[in-house]
Amino acid sequence: MDRQNYDGSLSTEDHELLTGLALEAFDSPEDRERAEHLVSSNEQAAQWLRGYRETLSRIDRATSVEPPADLRAKIFAELPARQVPAPISLSERREQKRRTMPRYGWLAAAAAAVVIVAVPTTIAVNQHQRAVTAEAQHNELLSVLDGQQVKVVNTQMPQGEGAMTLLASSAGTVVLGHDLPVMDQEHDYQLWTIAAGGTPVPSDVVPHGDWSAQLPAIPEGTTIALTVEPAGGSQAPTTDPVMALVG
Amino acid sequence: MNRADTEHSNTGSGDILEFMDRAPSGTGTRAEVGSGTTEYFSGLCQRVAQGDHQAFDSLYTELSPIVYGISVRLIRNPSQASEVTQEVMLEIWNNANSYSASTGSIYAWASTIARRRAIDRIRSEEARTQREDRNFTVDREVAQIDDELMAQVDSEQVRNCLGTLTDKEKQTVIDTYYGGSTYAQVAERRQMPLATVKSRIRSALQRLKTCLEVA
Numbered sequence: 294m295d296r297q298n299y300d301g302s303l304s305t306e307d308h309e310l311l312t313g314l315a316l317e318a319f320d321s322p323e324d325r326e327r328a329e330h331l332v333s334s335n336e337q338a339a340q341w342l343r344g345y346r347e348t349l350s351r352i353d354r355a356t357s358v359e360p361p362a363d364l365r366a367k368i369f370a371e372l373p374a375r376q377v378p379a380p381i382s383l384s385e386r387r388e389q390k391r392r393t394m395p396r397y398g399w400l401a402a403a404a405a406a407v408v409i410v411a412v413p414t415t416i417a418v419n420q421h422q423r424a425v426t427a428e429a430q431h432n433e434l435l436s437v438l439d440g441q442q443v444k445v446v447n448t449q450m451p452q453g454e455g456a457m458t459l460l461a462s463s464a465g466t467v468v469l470g471h472d473l474p475v476m477d478q479e480h481d482y483q484l485w486t487i488a489a490g491g492t493p494v495p496s497d498v499v500p501h502g503d504w505s506a507q508l509p510a511i512p513e514g515t516t517i518a519l520t521v522e523p524a525g526g527s528q529a530p531t532t533d534p535v536m537a538l539v540g
Numbered sequence: 541m542n543r544a545d546t547e548h549s550n551t552g553s554g555d556i557l558e559f560m561d562r563a564p565s566g567t568g569t570r571a572e573v574g575s576g577t578t579e580y581f582s583g584l585c586q587r588v589a590q591g592d593h594q595a596f597d598s599l600y601t602e603l604s605p606i607v608y609g610i611s612v613r614l615i616r617n618p619s620q621a622s623e624v625t626q627e628v629m630l631e632i633w634n635n636a637n638s639y640s641a642s643t644g645s646i647y648a649w650a651s652t653i654a655r656r657r658a659i660d661r662i663r664s665e666e667a668r669t670q671r672e673d674r675n676f677t678v679d680r681e682v683a684q685i686d687d688e689l690m691a692q693v694d695s696e697q698v699r700n701c702l703g704t705l706t707d708k709e710k711q712t713v714i715d716t717y718y719g720g721s722t723y724a725q726v727a728e729r730r731q732m733p734l735a736t737v738k739s740r741i742r743s744a745l746q747r748l749k750t751c752l753e754v755a
Contacts, residue, residue, distance in 0.1 A: 347754045348749040360608035524583070528583075
């Protein structure tokens with residue numbers, strides 16, 4: 294059987310295996326196995342299969358039908374009880390925090406670090422008794438702050454293993470992350486913007502290590518927080534912040 | 541060059557409670573991970589994998605009409621289509637952590653599961669009943685089914701693209717996509733060589749893929 298054409302492209306027979314798999318049109322398990330082997334051993338075939346399936350799903354979406362109204366309840370009745378605690382148990386955590394730390398503690402700490410500078414082109418962050426400089430790779434971002442009075446605020450994670458810097462001006466906001474610990478595959482770091490008296494608004498999902506994020510100008514008193522969220526980010530914070538800064 | 545060397549501050553474990561008190565779960569919007577984006581669905585699946593019923597409710601709202609549409613079109617029995625939809629949604633619940641945006645859209649993922657489950661159902665029914673009562677393509681003209689299919693399509697682009705198929709291509713697509721038939725069943729029913737059936741389905745899907753601008 295010719296698996297591929299001489300030029301490396303998929304043969305007609307290959308495509309017919311892929312369309313058979315996409316449509317579930319095989320007559321024998323052996324045909325399915327051949328198709329699955331092709332897909333698992335040939336990235337080009339895998340891409341074509343994805344394309345055929347996306348094509349069918351476009352038609353499926355265009356011909357969707359609302360299921361019976363009672364089906365949702367039937368299905369939810371089959372679900373096991375929640376496997377993990379609710380992301381946020383506000384009352385419980387509130388009590389814990391009240392017992393262990395003064396209210397607004399981090400707000401005061403963040404505010405104490407504020408420095409007003411003009412036109413920063415290099416920012417240094419003291420971390421682990423050493424200066425970590427964010428310069429060349431951030432210059433483009435920092436250019437949005439050019440000619441502005443800039444409020445610079447730094448913070449570190451509790452054990453000093455990562456740091457974050459906020460640069461806020463009337464022209465824009467830049468957040469720099471430094472040496473954030475590697476995160477497992479199930480979680481990501483995520484930034485939040487919280488206007489004074491407002492609710493957390495989800496912002497960028499950011500990587501571990503060094504990174505930078507550009508945000509719109511923020512009103513004075515706005516908090517920028519970093520939390521650990523399920524991979525891909527959340528619509529609302531599910532954990533306490535690992536770092537927070539007030540701009 | 542101005543340089544801003546700032547003192548390091550420590551803040552440590554932040555207290556999100558102050559703003560969480562004012563932040564009910566589920567509020568807020570995001571530009572980067574807006575509803576309907578790949579990232580949004582990846583995030584929903586991660587939450588479902590952790591047992592988040594609210595996230596599953598969102599997935600149900602988005603996917604169940606597609607799943608039910610496939611099921612009822614193939615099975616043609618609303619009660620059995622509901623059963624299959626339930627099976628598919630529970631499979632999505634149980635396997636949410638296996639969804640990867642890198643392998644396609646959430647819709648294609650759900651459609652693939654639904655099509656496989658629905659076809660398993662009709663083929664097991666076929667084996668049991670010889671399929672006499674649901675062999676609709678024998679009893680009805682392709683043109684009639686085509687009209688029904690077209691009437692269901694609520695996307696002008698999809699309708700136009702289906703309209704680009706030749707009559708013979710459309711016949712084989714209807715038999716497989718709409719009827720759930722295998723290649724050999726189509727060949728037998730239409731009295732045409734198996735190779736011809738495969739060729740027409742391949743050309744039809746490739747034409748649709750190009751027309752719908754699927755990468």
